[in-house]
Amino acid sequence: MPDAAGSCHVLFRADARPELGGGHIMRCLSLAASLKARGANIAFACAPGSAELVPALSRSGHPVMTARSAADFDLPEAWNGQADAIVVDLYSSTRADESRMRRIAPVIAVLEDLPERLHDCDLLVDQGFDLLPSDYAARVPPGTTLLLGPDMTPLRPDFARLRAASLARRGDDGELSRVLVSMGLTDVGGISAQIVALVRACLPAVTIDVILGPRAPSLPGLQQAAEGDPNLNILVDVDRMAERVMAADLAIGAGGGSALERCVLGVPSIVIVLAENQRPAARAMARAGAALTIESPEAVTALLPSLLRSVSARQLADLSGKAAGLCDGQGAKRITTALLDLIARRP
Numbered sequence: 001m002p003d004a005a006g007s008c009h010v011l012f013r014a015d016a017r018p019e020l021g022g023g024h025i026m027r028c029l030s031l032a033a034s035l036k037a038r039g040a041n042i043a044f045a046c047a048p049g050s051a052e053l054v055p056a057l058s059r060s061g062h063p064v065m066t067a068r069s070a071a072d073f074d075l076p077e078a079w080n081g082q083a084d085a086i087v088v089d090l091y092s093s094t095r096a097d098e099s100r101m102r103r104i105a106p107v108i109a110v111l112e113d114l115p116e117r118l119h120d121c122d123l124l125v126d127q128g129f130d131l132l133p134s135d136y137a138a139r140v141p142p143g144t145t146l147l148l149g150p151d152m153t154p155l156r157p158d159f160a161r162l163r164a165a166s167l168a169r170r171g172d173d174g175e176l177s178r179v180l181v182s183m184g185l186t187d188v189g190g191i192s193a194q195i196v197a198l199v200r201a202c203l204p205a206v207t208i209d210v211i212l213g214p215r216a217p218s219l220p221g222l223q224q225a226a227e228g229d230p231n232l233n234i235l236v237d238v239d240r241m242a243e244r245v246m247a248a249d250l251a252i253g254a255g256g257g258s259a260l261e262r263c264v265l266g267v268p269s270i271v272i273v274l275a276e277n278q279r280p281a282a283r284a285m286a287r288a289g290a291a292l293t294i295e296s297p298e299a300v301t302a303l304l305p306s307l308l309r310s311v312s313a314r315q316l317a318d319l320s321g322k323a324a325g326l327c328d329g330q331g332a333k334r335i336t337t338a339l340l341d342l343i344a345r346r347p
Helices: 023-037 055-059 095-101 157-161 163-168 188-202 219-227 241-246 257-264 276-287 297-310 313-324 331-345
Strands: 009-014 041-046 064-069 085-089 107-112 123-126 145-148 178-182 207-212 232-236 250-254 269-272 292-294
Touching: 009 023, 023 041, 023 055, 023 085, 023 107, 023 157, 023 257, 023 331, 085 095, 085 331, 095 107, 107 331, 123 331, 145 331, 157 163, 157 241, 157 257, 163 313, 178 188, 178 241, 188 207, 188 219, 188 297, 207 219, 207 241, 219 232, 241 257, 250 257, 257 269, 257 276, 257 313, 269 276, 269 297, 276 292, 292 297
Parallel strands: 009 041, 009 085, 041 064, 085 107, 107 123, 123 145, 178 207, 178 250, 207 232, 250 269, 269 292
Antiparallel strands: none
16 A cells, blocks of 8 residues: 555546647646655656647656557556556546546546536546535545535646735736736637737737747747737747746636636736636636636637726736635645545555
8 A cells, every 4th residue: 555655656647639728738747746746656648749739748757658548548667557546637538438447546536627527536626616515426426535616726836836926016006017828838729819919909018928839820920920029928838837927917818727827826817718618717707806708719809909908907906816815726735635645545
Protein backbone atom coordinates (compact mmCIF):
# COMPACT_ATOMS: atom_id res chain seq x y z
CA MET A 1 0.00 0.00 0.00
CA PRO A 2 1.63 3.31 -1.05
CA ASP A 3 1.82 6.02 1.57
CA ALA A 4 0.42 9.50 1.07
CA ALA A 5 3.90 11.00 0.75
CA GLY A 6 4.78 9.24 -2.46
CA SER A 7 5.89 6.09 -4.31
CA CYS A 8 2.48 5.88 -6.02
CA HIS A 9 1.86 5.94 -9.77
CA VAL A 10 -0.82 8.26 -11.18
CA LEU A 11 -1.76 8.33 -14.86
CA PHE A 12 -3.71 11.19 -16.45
CA ARG A 13 -5.97 10.40 -19.39
CA ALA A 14 -6.67 13.67 -21.24
CA ASP A 15 -6.61 14.97 -24.81
CA ALA A 16 -6.07 18.22 -26.71
CA ARG A 17 -7.53 18.87 -30.16
CA PRO A 18 -7.92 22.01 -32.28
CA GLU A 19 -11.68 22.06 -31.79
CA LEU A 20 -11.43 21.09 -28.10
CA GLY A 21 -8.55 23.27 -26.97
CA GLY A 22 -5.83 22.48 -24.46
CA GLY A 23 -7.59 23.30 -21.20
CA HIS A 24 -8.08 19.70 -20.12
CA ILE A 25 -4.38 18.94 -20.34
CA MET A 26 -3.44 22.24 -18.72
CA ARG A 27 -5.58 21.60 -15.64
CA CYS A 28 -4.27 18.03 -15.48
CA LEU A 29 -0.72 19.40 -15.57
CA SER A 30 -1.57 21.65 -12.61
CA LEU A 31 -2.85 18.68 -10.61
CA ALA A 32 0.08 16.54 -11.75
CA ALA A 33 2.56 19.13 -10.45
CA SER A 34 0.84 19.12 -7.07
CA LEU A 35 0.92 15.32 -6.91
CA LYS A 36 4.55 15.20 -8.01
CA ALA A 37 5.44 17.66 -5.24
CA ARG A 38 4.02 15.09 -2.81
CA GLY A 39 6.21 12.36 -4.31
CA ALA A 40 3.90 10.73 -6.84
CA ASN A 41 5.15 9.35 -10.16
CA ILE A 42 3.19 10.83 -13.07
CA ALA A 43 2.45 9.83 -16.66
CA PHE A 44 -0.03 10.98 -19.31
CA ALA A 45 -1.95 9.07 -21.96
CA CYS A 46 -3.15 11.39 -24.72
CA ALA A 47 -4.53 11.36 -28.24
CA PRO A 48 -1.91 11.82 -30.98
CA GLY A 49 -0.98 15.45 -31.51
CA SER A 50 -1.86 16.59 -27.99
CA ALA A 51 1.71 17.44 -27.03
CA GLU A 52 2.13 19.55 -30.17
CA LEU A 53 -0.96 21.59 -29.30
CA VAL A 54 0.07 21.96 -25.64
CA PRO A 55 3.89 22.28 -25.56
CA ALA A 56 3.79 22.54 -21.75
CA LEU A 57 3.04 18.82 -21.73
CA SER A 58 6.36 18.03 -23.39
CA ARG A 59 8.21 20.47 -21.14
CA SER A 60 6.73 18.86 -18.02
CA GLY A 61 9.05 15.87 -18.32
CA HIS A 62 6.22 13.42 -17.63
CA PRO A 63 6.11 10.32 -19.86
CA VAL A 64 3.42 10.75 -22.53
CA MET A 65 1.84 7.56 -23.84
CA THR A 66 -0.32 7.37 -26.97
CA ALA A 67 -4.00 6.75 -26.31
CA ARG A 68 -5.72 4.71 -29.02
CA SER A 69 -9.17 5.35 -27.53
CA ALA A 70 -10.65 6.54 -24.24
CA ALA A 71 -9.65 3.37 -22.34
CA ASP A 72 -7.05 1.84 -24.67
CA PHE A 73 -3.54 2.98 -23.79
CA ASP A 74 -0.28 1.69 -22.38
CA LEU A 75 1.45 2.51 -19.12
CA PRO A 76 5.13 3.33 -18.75
CA GLU A 77 7.14 0.12 -18.89
CA ALA A 78 8.58 0.68 -15.40
CA TRP A 79 5.07 0.57 -13.91
CA ASN A 80 4.71 -3.15 -14.72
CA GLY A 81 1.22 -2.78 -16.09
CA GLN A 82 -0.34 -1.20 -13.00
CA ALA A 83 -1.12 2.31 -11.76
CA ASP A 84 -2.35 3.31 -8.32
CA ALA A 85 -4.81 5.81 -9.79
CA ILE A 86 -6.04 7.10 -13.13
CA VAL A 87 -7.32 10.67 -13.44
CA VAL A 88 -9.80 10.95 -16.33
CA ASP A 89 -10.47 14.33 -17.95
CA LEU A 90 -12.27 13.42 -21.18
CA TYR A 91 -15.52 14.43 -22.79
CA SER A 92 -15.43 11.24 -24.85
CA SER A 93 -15.17 8.75 -21.98
CA THR A 94 -18.08 6.73 -20.57
CA ARG A 95 -18.80 4.91 -17.34
CA ALA A 96 -17.91 1.68 -19.16
CA ASP A 97 -14.50 3.14 -20.06
CA GLU A 98 -13.85 4.00 -16.41
CA SER A 99 -14.86 0.47 -15.38
CA ARG A 100 -12.34 -0.93 -17.89
CA MET A 101 -9.63 1.25 -16.38
CA ARG A 102 -10.13 -0.47 -13.01
CA ARG A 103 -8.29 -3.45 -14.45
CA ILE A 104 -5.06 -1.47 -14.20
CA ALA A 105 -5.79 0.98 -11.36
CA PRO A 106 -7.79 0.53 -8.13
CA VAL A 107 -8.64 4.26 -7.87
CA ILE A 108 -10.40 6.21 -10.61
CA ALA A 109 -10.72 10.00 -10.35
CA VAL A 110 -12.74 12.12 -12.78
CA LEU A 111 -12.53 15.82 -13.61
CA GLU A 112 -15.99 16.72 -14.89
CA ASP A 113 -17.72 19.80 -16.28
CA LEU A 114 -20.50 18.34 -18.39
CA PRO A 115 -24.00 17.73 -16.98
CA GLU A 116 -25.75 14.40 -16.49
CA ARG A 117 -22.94 12.00 -17.34
CA LEU A 118 -22.64 8.74 -15.38
CA HIS A 119 -19.34 7.63 -13.84
CA ASP A 120 -17.65 4.66 -12.21
CA CYS A 121 -15.19 6.56 -10.03
CA ASP A 122 -13.93 6.94 -6.48
CA LEU A 123 -13.33 10.69 -6.64
CA LEU A 124 -15.15 13.26 -8.76
CA VAL A 125 -14.20 16.92 -9.12
CA ASP A 126 -16.61 19.41 -10.68
CA GLN A 127 -15.61 23.08 -10.54
CA GLY A 128 -19.07 24.29 -11.52
CA PHE A 129 -21.07 26.80 -9.52
CA ASP A 130 -23.99 26.07 -7.17
CA LEU A 131 -23.48 22.30 -7.12
CA LEU A 132 -24.74 20.01 -4.35
CA PRO A 133 -23.75 16.41 -3.53
CA SER A 134 -27.33 15.44 -4.33
CA ASP A 135 -26.73 16.49 -7.94
CA TYR A 136 -24.45 13.45 -8.27
CA ALA A 137 -26.41 10.99 -6.11
CA ALA A 138 -27.57 8.86 -9.06
CA ARG A 139 -24.52 9.47 -11.26
CA VAL A 140 -21.61 8.02 -9.24
CA PRO A 141 -21.20 4.93 -7.03
CA PRO A 142 -22.18 5.22 -3.34
CA GLY A 143 -19.32 6.52 -1.24
CA THR A 144 -17.66 8.46 -4.05
CA THR A 145 -15.72 11.46 -2.74
CA LEU A 146 -17.16 14.63 -4.30
CA LEU A 147 -15.18 17.86 -4.53
CA LEU A 148 -17.53 20.49 -5.92
CA GLY A 149 -17.35 24.20 -6.70
CA PRO A 150 -14.88 26.78 -8.07
CA ASP A 151 -12.51 26.41 -5.09
CA MET A 152 -11.82 22.86 -6.33
CA THR A 153 -10.44 24.05 -9.67
CA PRO A 154 -6.92 22.65 -10.23
CA LEU A 155 -4.84 25.71 -11.06
CA ARG A 156 -1.12 26.25 -11.25
CA PRO A 157 0.36 27.26 -7.86
CA ASP A 158 1.62 30.60 -9.19
CA PHE A 159 -1.93 31.93 -9.22
CA ALA A 160 -2.40 31.42 -5.48
CA ARG A 161 1.16 32.66 -4.82
CA LEU A 162 0.55 35.94 -6.67
CA ARG A 163 -3.01 36.46 -5.43
CA ALA A 164 -2.23 38.97 -2.67
CA ALA A 165 0.07 41.07 -4.85
CA SER A 166 -2.42 41.13 -7.69
CA LEU A 167 -5.33 42.15 -5.47
CA ALA A 168 -3.22 44.92 -3.90
CA ARG A 169 -2.78 46.66 -7.26
CA ARG A 170 -6.53 46.95 -7.93
CA GLY A 171 -8.41 50.08 -6.87
CA ASP A 172 -11.18 52.54 -7.69
CA ASP A 173 -8.74 54.95 -9.32
CA GLY A 174 -7.06 52.39 -11.57
CA GLU A 175 -6.58 53.26 -15.23
CA LEU A 176 -7.41 50.92 -18.09
CA SER A 177 -4.04 50.87 -19.78
CA ARG A 178 -3.35 47.16 -20.36
CA VAL A 179 -5.75 44.60 -21.84
CA LEU A 180 -5.10 40.87 -21.99
CA VAL A 181 -6.66 38.75 -24.75
CA SER A 182 -6.49 35.04 -23.93
CA MET A 183 -8.98 32.87 -25.80
CA GLY A 184 -7.24 29.52 -25.31
CA LEU A 185 -4.19 27.87 -26.82
CA THR A 186 -6.00 26.68 -29.94
CA ASP A 187 -7.78 30.01 -30.61
CA VAL A 188 -10.95 28.29 -31.78
CA GLY A 189 -12.23 29.89 -34.98
CA GLY A 190 -9.42 32.45 -35.01
CA ILE A 191 -11.38 34.63 -32.61
CA SER A 192 -8.32 36.31 -31.07
CA ALA A 193 -7.60 38.41 -34.16
CA GLN A 194 -11.22 39.63 -34.24
CA ILE A 195 -11.08 40.66 -30.58
CA VAL A 196 -7.74 42.45 -30.94
CA ALA A 197 -9.08 44.49 -33.86
CA LEU A 198 -12.11 45.56 -31.81
CA VAL A 199 -10.01 46.45 -28.76
CA ARG A 200 -7.63 48.53 -30.82
CA ALA A 201 -10.51 50.38 -32.51
CA CYS A 202 -12.23 51.16 -29.19
CA LEU A 203 -9.15 51.78 -27.02
CA PRO A 204 -6.42 53.03 -29.36
CA ALA A 205 -3.95 53.93 -26.60
CA VAL A 206 -3.96 50.72 -24.53
CA THR A 207 -1.29 48.05 -24.53
CA ILE A 208 -2.70 44.70 -25.70
CA ASP A 209 -1.12 41.40 -24.69
CA VAL A 210 -2.32 38.38 -26.67
CA ILE A 211 -1.62 34.84 -25.47
CA LEU A 212 -1.76 32.12 -28.12
CA GLY A 213 -0.62 28.57 -28.77
CA PRO A 214 1.93 27.88 -31.52
CA ARG A 215 -0.76 26.59 -33.91
CA ALA A 216 -3.39 29.25 -33.27
CA PRO A 217 -5.02 30.35 -36.54
CA SER A 218 -4.80 34.04 -35.53
CA LEU A 219 -1.05 33.87 -34.92
CA PRO A 220 0.38 34.80 -38.38
CA GLY A 221 -1.91 37.77 -38.86
CA LEU A 222 -1.40 39.09 -35.34
CA GLN A 223 2.37 38.77 -35.62
CA GLN A 224 2.23 40.84 -38.78
CA ALA A 225 -0.02 43.44 -37.11
CA ALA A 226 2.38 43.69 -34.17
CA GLU A 227 5.19 44.76 -36.48
CA GLY A 228 3.39 48.07 -36.97
CA ASP A 229 1.93 48.40 -33.48
CA PRO A 230 4.45 48.80 -30.65
CA ASN A 231 1.67 48.39 -28.08
CA LEU A 232 0.59 44.98 -29.35
CA ASN A 233 2.48 42.08 -27.75
CA ILE A 234 2.05 38.55 -29.11
CA LEU A 235 2.96 35.93 -26.52
CA VAL A 236 3.24 32.34 -27.73
CA ASP A 237 3.22 29.30 -25.46
CA VAL A 238 3.49 31.34 -22.26
CA ASP A 239 5.10 29.52 -19.33
CA ARG A 240 4.69 32.15 -16.58
CA MET A 241 1.01 32.62 -17.17
CA ALA A 242 0.05 34.02 -13.77
CA GLU A 243 2.44 36.95 -14.15
CA ARG A 244 0.97 37.83 -17.54
CA VAL A 245 -2.59 37.68 -16.23
CA MET A 246 -1.71 39.71 -13.14
CA ALA A 247 -0.35 42.54 -15.29
CA ALA A 248 -3.70 43.14 -16.97
CA ASP A 249 -6.17 45.86 -15.98
CA LEU A 250 -8.84 44.01 -17.96
CA ALA A 251 -8.83 40.54 -19.51
CA ILE A 252 -10.91 39.23 -22.37
CA GLY A 253 -10.99 35.47 -22.28
CA ALA A 254 -12.86 32.24 -22.64
CA GLY A 255 -14.81 30.52 -19.91
CA GLY A 256 -13.65 27.41 -18.08
CA GLY A 257 -10.54 27.17 -15.95
CA SER A 258 -8.90 30.27 -17.41
CA ALA A 259 -11.84 32.38 -16.20
CA LEU A 260 -11.23 31.11 -12.68
CA GLU A 261 -7.50 31.83 -12.97
CA ARG A 262 -8.46 35.45 -13.51
CA CYS A 263 -10.77 35.30 -10.49
CA VAL A 264 -7.96 34.12 -8.21
CA LEU A 265 -5.96 37.19 -9.18
CA GLY A 266 -8.95 39.52 -9.08
CA VAL A 267 -8.47 40.53 -12.73
CA PRO A 268 -11.66 42.10 -14.14
CA SER A 269 -12.74 40.22 -17.21
CA ILE A 270 -15.08 39.95 -20.15
CA VAL A 271 -15.90 36.26 -20.54
CA ILE A 272 -16.78 35.06 -24.03
CA VAL A 273 -18.57 31.71 -24.12
CA LEU A 274 -16.92 29.52 -26.76
CA ALA A 275 -18.62 26.21 -25.90
CA GLU A 276 -21.93 25.22 -24.40
CA ASN A 277 -20.36 23.74 -21.26
CA GLN A 278 -18.87 27.18 -20.46
CA ARG A 279 -22.28 28.86 -20.39
CA PRO A 280 -23.46 27.94 -16.84
CA ALA A 281 -20.25 29.21 -15.22
CA ALA A 282 -20.25 32.40 -17.30
CA ARG A 283 -23.80 33.12 -16.27
CA ALA A 284 -23.02 32.39 -12.61
CA MET A 285 -20.08 34.82 -12.74
CA ALA A 286 -22.31 37.47 -14.30
CA ARG A 287 -24.99 36.99 -11.62
CA ALA A 288 -22.31 37.39 -8.96
CA GLY A 289 -21.10 40.62 -10.55
CA ALA A 290 -17.71 38.97 -11.10
CA ALA A 291 -17.49 39.31 -14.89
CA LEU A 292 -19.09 40.83 -17.95
CA THR A 293 -20.20 38.16 -20.40
CA ILE A 294 -20.81 37.65 -24.10
CA GLU A 295 -22.65 34.41 -24.65
CA SER A 296 -21.43 33.45 -28.12
CA PRO A 297 -18.59 34.22 -30.53
CA GLU A 298 -21.18 35.48 -33.02
CA ALA A 299 -22.19 38.27 -30.60
CA VAL A 300 -18.65 39.61 -30.10
CA THR A 301 -18.71 42.20 -32.89
CA ALA A 302 -22.04 43.63 -31.73
CA LEU A 303 -21.44 43.64 -27.97
CA LEU A 304 -17.73 43.97 -27.22
CA PRO A 305 -17.26 47.60 -28.39
CA SER A 306 -20.00 48.94 -26.12
CA LEU A 307 -18.60 47.04 -23.13
CA LEU A 308 -15.11 48.39 -23.77
CA ARG A 309 -16.24 51.99 -24.21
CA SER A 310 -18.47 52.04 -21.13
CA VAL A 311 -16.27 50.31 -18.55
CA SER A 312 -15.15 52.62 -15.73
CA ALA A 313 -12.45 52.46 -13.07
CA ARG A 314 -15.13 51.98 -10.42
CA GLN A 315 -16.67 49.11 -12.38
CA LEU A 316 -13.27 47.45 -12.82
CA ALA A 317 -12.67 47.62 -9.07
CA ASP A 318 -16.09 46.14 -8.37
CA LEU A 319 -15.55 43.30 -10.83
CA SER A 320 -12.16 42.61 -9.28
CA GLY A 321 -13.42 42.31 -5.72
CA LYS A 322 -16.33 40.06 -6.61
CA ALA A 323 -14.21 37.87 -8.87
CA ALA A 324 -11.62 37.34 -6.14
CA GLY A 325 -14.35 36.04 -3.85
CA LEU A 326 -15.20 33.15 -6.17
CA CYS A 327 -11.97 31.12 -6.18
CA ASP A 328 -8.87 31.03 -3.97
CA GLY A 329 -6.56 28.97 -6.22
CA GLN A 330 -5.99 26.11 -3.76
CA GLY A 331 -7.98 23.48 -5.65
CA ALA A 332 -5.02 21.37 -6.80
CA LYS A 333 -3.87 20.95 -3.19
CA ARG A 334 -7.36 19.87 -2.09
CA ILE A 335 -7.65 17.31 -4.89
CA THR A 336 -4.14 16.00 -4.22
CA THR A 337 -4.87 15.42 -0.55
CA ALA A 338 -8.13 13.62 -1.31
CA LEU A 339 -6.64 11.45 -4.05
CA LEU A 340 -3.58 10.42 -2.05
CA ASP A 341 -5.82 9.59 0.90
CA LEU A 342 -7.89 7.27 -1.31
CA ILE A 343 -4.74 5.61 -2.67
CA ALA A 344 -3.31 5.14 0.81
CA ARG A 345 -6.48 3.44 2.04
CA ARG A 346 -6.47 0.82 -0.70
CA PRO A 347 -5.16 -2.61 0.37
